[in-house]
Amino acid sequence: MFRLSSCLFAVAALPFAQPAVAQQKFENLDRIDSLVAMTVGANLGEPGGPVAPVDRRLRLAACPATPTVEGPVFGAAMVQCAALGWRIRVPLVAGASAAASGPLPRSAAAGRFNRAAASPAQRDNVVRKGDPVQLMAGNAAFSVSRMMVADEDGAIGQTIRVREDKKSAPIFAQVVEMGLVQIPGFKDF
Numbered sequence: 409m410f411r412l413s414s415c416l417f418a419v420a421a422l423p424f425a426q427p428a429v430a431q432q433k434f435e436n437l438d439r440i441d442s443l444v445a446m447t448v449g450a451n452l453g454e455p456g457g458p459v460a461p462v463d464r465r466l467r468l469a470a471c472p473a474t475p476t477v478e479g480p481v482f483g484a485a486m487v488q489c490a491a492l493g494w495r496i497r498v499p500l501v502a503g504a505s506a507a508a509s510g511p512l513p514r515s516a517a518a519g520r521f522n523r524a525a526a527s528p529a530q531r532d533n534v535v536r537k538g539d540p541v542q543l544m545a546g547n548a549a550f551s552v553s554r555m556m557v558a559d560e561d562g563a564i565g566q567t568i569r570v571r572e573d574k575k576s577a578p579i580f581a582q583v584v585e586m587g588l589v590q591i592p593g594f595k596d597f
Contacts, residue, residue, distance in 0.1 A: 434470055440496075443474070444462075445500050448485055453568075458499070466496070471489035486502055499551055516573075537560050539557070556571060557573070562583040566582070
């Protein structure tokens with residue numbers, strides 16, 4: 409009788425134990441925020457630190473080991489779990505080295521994806537045909553990127569064609585800076 413009641417209790421408790429297991433199958437995003445801040449040496453919103461916390465809508469599989477953080481690479485920290493194969497990009501506030509010399513210029517403080525007015529000196533081509541470029545889409549809190557190859561020369565602010573390889577269809581992207589282009593139409597929220 410004792411065994412039967414123990415088994416019934418265990419079966420009855422099973423539905424209540426499942427939410428705890430379900431919470432553990434996703435990566436702790438607070439842990440990722442902390443790892444990024446420790447790696448780059450700056451807190452949220454500080455020059456060189458993350459622009460915003462990792463988007464809480466992300467449902468990354470829980471990494472069995474501590475995720476690795478590299479960066480800054482192209483203005484972001486790269487967080488990855490090699491065991492599971494996922495990788496995310498956390499945008500960083502520009503001006504880590506300029507913070508000691510004073511406030512950021514208005515164009516840098518406005519946001520990385522806003523179009524800045526191009527001066528005559530900036531009209532020089534910063535991307536050449538055949539150069540590898542990083543294609544980005546997103547906003548201040550979330551971004552996605554992919555390595556592409558430029559099909560034509562371009563200056564900051566110009567729209568050029570880029571493609572993944574010679575056989576893929578071209579994508580139109582706007583030149584942001586040397587080695588970095590963005591898909592037009594994405595706005596900061």
